[in-house]
Amino acid sequence: MAETAxxxxxxxxxxxxxxxSDRRNAVDDISFSVGPxxxxxxxxxxxxxxxxTAQAVMGLLPRELKASTGKILLQGENVLEATPSxxxxxxxxxxxxxxxxxxxxxxxVMRVGxxxxxxxxxxxxxxEPDRRQRALQIMRLVRLPEPERLIDAxxxxxxxxxxxxxxxxxxxxxxxxxxxxxxxxxxxxxxxQAQILHLIRELQERRGTGVLFITHDxxxxxxxxxxxxxxxxxxxxxxxxxxxILRRPQNDYTRMLIASVxxxxxxxxxxxxxxxxxxxxxxxxxxxxxxxxxSARVVRAAENVDITVRRGETVGIxxxxxxxxTxxxxxxxxxxxxxxxTIRIGDxxxxxxxxxxxxxxxxxxxxxxxxxxRSLNPRRTVGASITEGPVNFGLAPAEAANRAGRLxxxxxxxxxxxxxxxxxxxxxxxxxxxxxxxxxxxxxxxxxxxxVSALDVSVQAQVLKLLxxxxxxxxxxVLFITHDxxxxxxxxxRIAVMQRGIxxxxxxxxxxxxxxxxxxxxxxFEAAPGRDIxxxxxxxxx
Amino acid sequence: xxxxxxxxxxxxxxxARRPAAWRKLAxxxxxxxxxxxxxxxxxxxxxxxxxGTIDPSEINPVYRNKKPGVERTIRSDDGKETVFVHRFGTxxxxxxIYSRVVYGARVSLLIGITxxxxxxxxxxxxxxxxxxxxxxxxxxxxxxxxxxxxPAILLAMGVVSLSRAGLIxxxxxxxxxxxxxxxxxVRAIVLSxxxxxxxxxxxxxxxxxxxxxxRHVLPNTIAPLIVQGTFICGSAILIEAILSFLGIGIPPExxxxxxxxxxxxxxxxxxxxxxxxxxxxxxxxxxxxNMLGDGLRDTLDPRFAKRV
Numbered sequence: 001m002a003e004t005a006x007x008x009x010x011x012x013x014x015x016x017x018x019x020x021s022d023r024r025n026a027v028d029d030i031s032f033s034v035g036p037x038x039x040x041x042x043x044x045x046x047x048x049x050x051x052x053t054a055q056a057v058m059g060l061l062p063r064e065l066k067a068s069t070g071k072i073l074l075q076g077e078n079v080l081e082a083t084p085s086x087x088x089x090x091x092x093x094x095x096x097x098x099x100x101x102x103x104x105x106x107x108x109v110m111r112v113g114x115x116x117x118x119x120x121x122x123x124x125x126x127x128e129p130d131r132r133q134r135a136l137q138i139m140r141l142v143r144l145p146e147p148e149r150l151i152d153a154x155x156x157x158x159x160x161x162x163x164x165x166x167x168x169x170x171x172x173x174x175x176x177x178x179x180x181x182x183x184x185x186x187x188x189x190x191x192x193q194a195q196i197l198h199l200i201r202e203l204q205e206r207r208g209t210g211v212l213f214i215t216h217d218x219x220x221x222x223x224x225x226x227x228x229x230x231x232x233x234x235x236x237x238x239x240x241x242x243x244x245i246l247r248r249p250q251n252d253y254t255r256m257l258i259a260s261v262x263x264x265x266x267x268x269x270x271x272x273x274x275x276x277x278x279x280x281x282x283x284x285x286x287x288x289x290x291x292x293x294x295s296a297r298v299v300r301a302a303e304n305v306d307i308t309v310r311r312g313e314t315v316g317i318x319x320x321x322x323x324x325x326t327x328x329x330x331x332x333x334x335x336x337x338x339x340x341x342t343i344r345i346g347d348x349x350x351x352x353x354x355x356x357x358x359x360x361x362x363x364x365x366x367x368x369x370x371x372x373x374r375s376l377n378p379r380r381t382v383g384a385s386i387t388e389g390p391v392n393f394g395l396a397p398a399e400a401a402n403r404a405g406r407l408x409x410x411x412x413x414x415x416x417x418x419x420x421x422x423x424x425x426x427x428x429x430x431x432x433x434x435x436x437x438x439x440x441x442x443x444x445x446x447x448x449x450x451x452v453s454a455l456d457v458s459v460q461a462q463v464l465k466l467l468x469x470x471x472x473x474x475x476x477x478v479l480f481i482t483h484d485x486x487x488x489x490x491x492x493x494r495i496a497v498m499q500r501g502i503x504x505x506x507x508x509x510x511x512x513x514x515x516x517x518x519x520x521x522x523x524x525f526e527a528a529p530g531r532d533i534x535x536x537x538x539x540x541x542x
Numbered sequence: 543x544x545x546x547x548x549x550x551x552x553x554x555x556x557x558a559r560r561p562a563a564w565r566k567l568a569x570x571x572x573x574x575x576x577x578x579x580x581x582x583x584x585x586x587x588x589x590x591x592x593x594g595t596i597d598p599s600e601i602n603p604v605y606r607n608k609k610p611g612v613e614r615t616i617r618s619d620d621g622k623e624t625v626f627v628h629r630f631g632t633x634x635x636x637x638x639i640y641s642r643v644v645y646g647a648r649v650s651l652l653i654g655i656t657x658x659x660x661x662x663x664x665x666x667x668x669x670x671x672x673x674x675x676x677x678x679x680x681x682x683x684x685x686x687x688x689x690x691x692x693p694a695i696l697l698a699m700g701v702v703s704l705s706r707a708g709l710i711x712x713x714x715x716x717x718x719x720x721x722x723x724x725x726x727x728v729r730a731i732v733l734s735x736x737x738x739x740x741x742x743x744x745x746x747x748x749x750x751x752x753x754x755x756x757r758h759v760l761p762n763t764i765a766p767l768i769v770q771g772t773f774i775c776g777s778a779i780l781i782e783a784i785l786s787f788l789g790i791g792i793p794p795e796x797x798x799x800x801x802x803x804x805x806x807x808x809x810x811x812x813x814x815x816x817x818x819x820x821x822x823x824x825x826x827x828x829x830x831x832n833m834l835g836d837g838l839r840d841t842l843d844p845r846f847a848k849r850v
Contacts, residue, residue, distance in 0.1 A: 333742075333746055335742050335745060335746070359748050359750075362745075362746055362747065362748040363747070363748060365746065366746060366747070367742070367743070367746050369739040369742070369743065370739075371739060374738055374739045374740060375739035375740050375743055376740055376743075377740040377744075377757075377758055378740075379761050380757075385740075385743075388744065388747055388749060389747025389748060389749075392747060392748045392749055392750070392753075393748060434743070437743065437747070440747075441747055441748075
């Protein structure tokens with residue numbers, strides 16, 4: 001493929017960071033190329049410089065960043081030397097970009113058809129009816145249902161997947177030679193992601209577009225890439241065909257990354273037989289009621305959920321966004337009150353306890369949240385955050401500080417760091433602190449609500465291992481909420497699959513993964529990216 | 543299995559420390575200019591007796607309506623004679639306008655600061671309650687909407703007619719319509735902060751609600767409240783001047799900028815200095831306070847901080 005002239009050739013590109021940053025260059029002397037009809041995946045963790053690379057190609061670098069050396073040749077033309085007006089011409093006609101968040105990338109007060117037509121209006125002399133025809137045509141091409149109706153819709157009336165299709169339609173309407181996709185499926189559900197990946201591959205094959213695909217997800221890489229660029233701290237550490245990189249990685253960092261990706265094959269786990277710690281029976285949560293000025297509109301976020309968790313056992317709730325998995329978690333933690341059903345923790349039904357009587361039971365159930373940047377109060381030292389709970393329950397501050405120090409060591413951080421503030425820690429370290437805070441309460445049940453989905457894959461593996469270690473050590477019951485089947489496969493003893501508020505399938509992880517019974521479960525597995533490639537298992541999972 | 547033996551995490555550089563807020567403030571010209579003028583005016587008010595003034599309420603029928611710069615000989619009790627210059631002239635009762643303007647700074651700043659502190663304190667308390675206790679929210683906010691509909695001047699007339707015109711009546715009249723503005727601001731902040739995972743985490747570790755509010759929610763309101771308080775201070779000074787000008791504020795014998803202007807209103811075309819000097823002071827004070835407020839908002843309010 002690369003024999004013919006490359007669509008994009010990056011040669012010795014360096015982008016300087018402003019003075020006082022933690023390193024000199026955002027990207028440092030990188031070189032690779034994208035041939036026509038080829039998908040090149042740039043993969044790396046946060047801070048690897050992969051997005052800066054995409055921005056440099058589009059000429060969209062933030063003002064404080066400057067490309068200092070090197071060339072970016074788009075069909076032989078150096079983008080770095082192009083004038084702003086030439087760059088504007090190139091964008092849309094020769095290269096186009098799609099973004100991670102289709103909701104914010106589209107103008108919310110403009111009909112989607114007009115947003116596609118706008119590209120044509122800027123770059124072509126087509127008349128208005130012709131533009132509309134072209135827009136309809138391209139919308140059909142990206143497989144949008146009923147394009148005649150959707151062309152006049154506003155972005156908020158479309159689903160996330162449909163919005164991303166609109167973005168792709170607008171990007172491809174002028175048939176650019178290069179499509180840059182910056183994490184285009186990260187914000188989407190796994191089944192939608194599979195459809196969008198399929199669409200990108202199909203369009204790219206048919207039109208011979210070169211695609212520069214930025215991602216952090218090796219599953220996506222395995223599904224879509226022809227060639228792979230692995231980046232670390234602004235450098236290209238490895239560049240080669242997909243099979244070479246995924247199956248025979250030469251570089252240590254690449255090997256570590258690939259080994260960190262959890263395998264879809266669940267390891268053998270002995271069934272747990274400890275006493276039950278949490279029993280949910282017919283738990284339901286409905287939102288909305290008839291108001292004075294509005295008609296009744298009821299959303300059943302969770303319906304008749306029956307889940308039991310034993311001590312020492314990890315039970316996963318798996319589902320896509322809107323499946324109700326977080327609603328269940330929040331009900332159990334009693335951050336919201338369930339509409340009906342029981343939640344027995346020990347021998348107490350906490351489902352209906354009033355706040356005053358609930359407090360005594362709060363220590364039994366602790367929760368670790370998804371976003372480690374927001375789950376710790378930025379104005380308080382981590383020590384204050386960890387000791388807050390024990391002190392609430394009457395532990396002397398000195399004793400609580402002592403316990404906090406021991407827990408910091410337990411989660412792999414220095415006890416000296418207790419008087420530091422959250423912003424002085426990395427995301428993975430903050431998640432460890434959040435786990436320490438939960439453990440400080442000596443709970444029976446730990447709820448982990450997507451605890452690793454905001455973390456880089458290498459950090460993710462470590463936090464998962466930590467969670468598994470503390471479960472064993474304290475004989476904890478863990479309710480693990482996740483959208484990620486790979487993570488669920490590695491950490492859960494049993495899983496419950498939820499769809500639109502209902503548990504559609506429940507059973508031991510190996511059974512559910514081995515022989516899914518419900519069609520939705522099967523659809524989820526089929527959509528999981530990178531199914532054909534065996535990645536490393538989480539080290540330490542039992 | 544040893545938990546301590548976890549592998550070291552891939553080094554992620556911890557985020558750089560945010561520069562101290564006061565240092566950012568010191569770099570903002572609007573804050574610096576505003577603060578310098580406000581401090582200057584406050585010093586003028588505080589040091590009024592030693593700034594070459596005479597008794598601001600002393601009436602002297604001989605020296606009525608004098609132009610700025612007129613000299614007058616004052617004979618003290620022990621027979622010593624000193625020459626006093628009416629720098630800003632005198633009013634229709636022969637009172638020294640310079641002295642009145644200087645003493646007037648006291649009343650204006652006192653009212654501005656008192657109103658700001660009281661309305662922020664009351665508004666903060668009500669706002670925290672409205673934002674956190676959901677069932678009270680609607681009741682409180684509809685009541686606040688009602689309060690907001692009361693014009694300060696009308697309320698002042700009412701309060702004055704019920705009691706005596708005076709400092710307290712004026713402060714009440716200005717504070718009441720300002721409270722709902724603070725309540726709305728605080729409530730909006732509380733509503734967004736209570737969704738933060740760290741607040742939910744504090745709930746799950748059993749933090750009692752009052753502690754939760756003070757420890758986790760309240761600190762987020764401080765910066766916006768400083769900003770809002772500054773604007774309230776500026777508008778309070780202005781409203782006091784309006785009330786006094788209309789004769790429904792501070793009693794006319796007390797020197798306030800509004801009173802001085804009210805007194806000079808009838809002879810404005812012949813003796814414009816009666817209104818000019820207090821007017822300039824009033825404009826300068828409000829301008830400086832608003833500049834300070836704008837600058838504080840640019841640096842402290844996260845929604846504006848990004849642009850700076």
